Amino acid sequence: MTRAPRMILCIVITGWACSAAFAQGYRPPRNAGLPELRHAARPSNDLATYWVGFLFLNAPVPQYLAGFPPVIAMWLFLGAPPDPKVFTPMAITPGAGAREPDPASGEIGQAVDDALQGRTPGPVPAPETPSLTRAQQDRLRLAVLPCWNAGVLDSEALMTTVVVAVSMHRDGRPEPGSLRLVGFSGGSDAAARRAFEAARRAILRCGANGYDLPIEAYERWREIEMTFNPESMRIE
Amino acid sequence: MTHPIKALLLIASLGLAACTSPDRFGGGNSVDLNNSGGLNDPNAMGAGDATSPSYFSSTIGDRVLFAVDESTLSPEARQILTGQASWLNQNTAYAILVEGHADEQGTREYNLALSAKRASAVQQFLVAQGIAGNRIRTVPYGKERPLEICSEESCYAKNRRAVTVLQAGGTS
Amino acid sequence: MTRLVNLVLSLMLAATLVGLTGAARAQGPLRIEITEGVIEPLPFAAPAFLPENAGAETLAVQITQVIADDLVGTGLFREIPAGAFISTVTSFSSPVQYSDWKAINAQxxxxxxxxxxxxxxxxxxxxxFDVFAENQLGDGLQFAGTTASWRRMAHKVADAIYQRITGEGGYFDSRVVFVSETGPKNARRKRLAIMDYDGANVQFLTDSSSIVLAPRFSPTGDRVLYTSYETGFPQIYLLDVETVGTRSLGQQTGTLTFAPRFSPDGSTVVYSVSQGGNSDIYRMPVQGGPETRLTSTPSIETAPSFSPDGGSIVFESDRSGTQQLYVMPASGGEATRISFGAGRYGTPVWSPRGDLIAFTKQNKGRFHIGVMRVDGSEERLLTASFLDEGPTWSPNGRVIMFTRESQGASGAPSLYSVDISGRNLRRVPTEGAASDPAWSPLLP
Structure with a gap:
């Protein structure tokens, strides 16, 4: 073997390995990015102070501010505290327990990256693991359906199909921390986040007592990807 | 009776309120047509007097009716208006306010515009009959002041109307 | 040596690959697709807010109630009664017992x-909190204000919650100007009134000495255009909500003007003028100045409404023989008909989001409130009754308020709201009869 073909082989194998790892749900550590400043703050203006509140509601507190008391955090964040003339909204840092990261935020960008890279579909299961029958899959689908509530989704979220990955316990219960958005189409990031939240509620609520899945096929349903397509749920 | 005397009588019997505001309906409590203080009030003067406003409203006829969504004058309406015109040509002490009305079967803005068209149709007819244009003003009421209050065609038919209201201050 | 390193490296990669695919074979995700769900109100729990000091107890309960009422009023949420609660919240900062809230299905x-x-x-x-996901949705938020404005603070909290869950801007911290009516049907007395969107805090803006019609808010919500018979003839007036001062919009005596509406930037008013029985559409600067005539046809042109970008005007005209909707450039010019269904169309209003036009439709003796796309497609009727008319949009373009008049000699108007899906028809509480609502933008 000459050096050149060996190098090529190495590159090919590395690429293969990486895509296989991605297919299994491996994700490189993500950047704790700064929240997007969507509304410019105009101090000494009631309207502005209100929008500041909106900003905080929408955006996660950056990690570098998490330890500061709220007023200082906001001051650092915005430059100056708003004029408390009429309404003074301000962010409240979470009490007691540490702030839980919103699983939705950040995952969106990841999902976009995945989509751009073209997700490799998982290999065919080994013959020793029994597959789920059509009836068993239907039963799972029917079990999630009554908890998927499109009632609070806005029109854009109702245009957004989301793919949600979930890891399952052996007793058929979804692991709450495992739910993540692995792909979406048809709407903006924000719409996908809302659609994901509704899908997440559906999986967790209806699975609170465990889904009826065959234990002998556990390896087959240990990881599930559910696609929520709201096409038929749109207004007229 | 000469015109000045007639005019004096008019002012004496009715006061000035009706002269300054053509809005007979807008005024707080006294919005009932039968008690509105308008010159067409039959109680104001003897109906027997052919020159009295009550004669105008009850015998000549002070209103014409319209078909649904129409502002064209029917033959009956033309007949009544011809009578109004000849009376007005003889009794020149009065100015006229033509009120247009619509039934409740329509949107507010459209009915306002439609009733303006009805009032205007009457105004134009009267002008064509020789009444001076500056004696006549029009006001559209849309569906704001129905005469009859039921929600049936029998009431609607009476509400689709243009009423010629006599006012003091006509030029002679 | 180099060869050895290369070999080892290749073997390591190959081993990794085998291990990964082996694992993947066992764990390849099961894929299912869900294409149906339910549409139902989202159940929420709102335990009474905690008073932080003596004297705040009553207000805390009242504020919680207003927030819950706002959310329930959208039809998108359902309140779980406090009697069902397992947990009691004793401190604002203590951790949430998610299992207790899951048990009562508080989402x-x-x-x-x-x-x-x-x-x-x-x-x-x-x-x-998203109870089933066991996490907080967004950050907490704090509002401060005067005790007199406590309802507004409650509305702002509810707006924030609505926005966070549905993704749409809220509409609770807003007001409605309308015509309050008293007296019998043939002698109605009308006066302008303003109230919170939910019917609270009613204030009268005019007395009932003249007929007043169809008030319309300025884009900033601080001024109102309306039609009054103050001079005996319908004419347009401008009212300052704060001072309740009014002025007539410059026009000659005797001109019949009505159906005014602001442009989106608040600088221009578009309205109808009736001359010689013919109604056409005009515009003029709110500050006064020359009128510009936008239509000149012998038919009825009225009820103009600007698009949110200020570039177009939708209005009604019977130039085709019946009342229909048309769109023209805001400077006038050729109009395009957009309504083609059976019946008559009037009172078009462009949605604040720009995507829809709400209208009144009359067909076969019934009245409807409907919406269509701005090109007239996808017409959807949301209501049907003896007499529905005069739609006005909520600040977020999701809800429409309108006048519904009951039938017969004792018939009277009241205000109703419906969301643009046609669900959640509700009567807006008013004391006595009310008509011609106009929804303000969200308050600053």
Missing amino acids: ALITGAVGVTSDGRVTVKFRL
């Missing part, structure tokens, strides 16, 4: 606290 949990300071200021703070 969203709202906690909050209210404090009152000695100088008459109130602070309201709240948090919103």
Whole structure:
């Protein structure tokens, strides 16, 4: 073997390995990015102070501010505290327990990256693991359906199909921390986040007592990807 | 009776309120047509007097009716208006306010515009009959002041109307 | 040596690959697709906000109630009664017992606290939780204001919650100007009134000495255009909400003007003028100045409404023989007909989001409130009754308020709202009869 073909082989194998790892749900550590400043703050203006509140509601507190008391955090964040003339909204840092990261935020960008890279579909299961029958899959689908509530989704979220990955316990219960958005189409990031939240509620609520899945096929349903397509749920 | 005397009588019997505001309906409590203080009030003067406003409203006829969504004058309406015109040509002490009305079967803005068209149709007819244009003003009421209050065609038919209201201050 | 390194490296990679695919074979995700769900109100729990000091107890309960009422009123949420609660929230900062809220199927949990300071200021703070995902939705938020404005603070909290869950801007911290009516059907007395969107805090803006019609808010919500018979003839007036001062919009005596509406930038008013029985559409600067005539046809042109970008005007005209909707450039010019269904169309209003036009439709003796796309496609009727008319949009373009008049000699108008899906038809509480609502933008 000459050096050149060996190098090529190495590159090919590395690429293969990486895509296989991605297919299994491996994700490189993500950047704790700064929240997007969507509304410019105009101090000494009631309207502005209100929008500041909106900003905080929408955006996660950056990690570098998490330890500061709220007023200082906001001051650092915005430059100056708003004029408390009429309404003074301000962010409240979470009490007691540490702030839980919103699983939705950040995952969106990841999902976009995945989509751009073209997700490799998982290999065919080994013959020793029994597959789920059509009836068993239907039963799972029917079990999630009554908890998927499109009632609070806005029109854009109702245009957004989301793919949600979930890891399952052996007793058929979804692991709450495992739910993540692995792909979406048809709407903006924000719409996908809302659609994901509704899908997440559906999986967790209806699975609170465990889904009826065959234990002998556990390896087959240990990881599930559910696609929520709201096409038929749109207004007229 | 000469015109000045007639005019004096008019002012004496009715006061000035009706002269300054053509809005007979807008005024707080006294919005009932039968008690509105308008010159067409039959109680104001003897109906027997052919020159009295009550004669105008009850015998000549002070209103014409319209078909649904129409502002064209029917033959009956033309007949009544011809009578109004000849009376007005003889009794020149009065100015006229033509009120247009619509039934409740329509949107507010459209009915306002439609009733303006009805009032205007009457105004134009009267002008064509020789009444001076500056004696006549029009006001559209849309569906704001129905005469009859039921929600049936029998009431609607009476509400689709243009009423010629006599006012003091006509030029002679 | 180099060869050896290469070999080892290749073998390591190959081994990794085998291990990964082996694992993947066992764990390849099961894929299912869900294409149906349910549409139902989202159940939430809003335990009474905690008073942070003595004297805040009553206000805390009242504020919680207004927030819950706002959310329930959308039809998108359902409140779980406090009697069903397992957990009691004893501190604003203590951790949430998610299992207790899951057990009663509370999908969203709202906690909050209210404090009152000695100088008459109130602070309201709240948090919103996704119970089943066991996390907080967004950050908590705090509002401060005067005790007199406590309802507005409650509305702002509810707006924030609505926005966070549905993704749409809220509409609770807004007001409605309308015509309050008293007296019998043939002698109605009308006066302008203003209230919170939910019917609270009613104030009268005019007395009932003249007929008043169809008030319309300025884009900033501080001024109102309306039609009054103050001079005996319908004419347009401008009213300052704060001072309740009014002025006539420059026009000659005797001109019949009506159906005014602001442009989106608040600088221009578009309206109808009736001359010689013919109604056409005009525009003029609100500050006064020359009128510009936008239509000149012998038919009825009225009820103009600007698009949110200010570039177009939708209006009604019977130039085709029946009342229909048309769109023209805001400077006038050729109009395009957009309504083609059976019946008559009137009172078009462009949605604040720009995507829809709401209208009144009359067909076969019934009245409907409907919406269509701005090109007239996808017409959808939302209501049907003896007489529905005069739609006005909520600030977020999701809800429409309108006048519904009941039939017969004792018939009277009241205000109703419906969302643009046609669901959640509700009567807006008013004391006595009410008509011609106009919804303000969200308050600053």
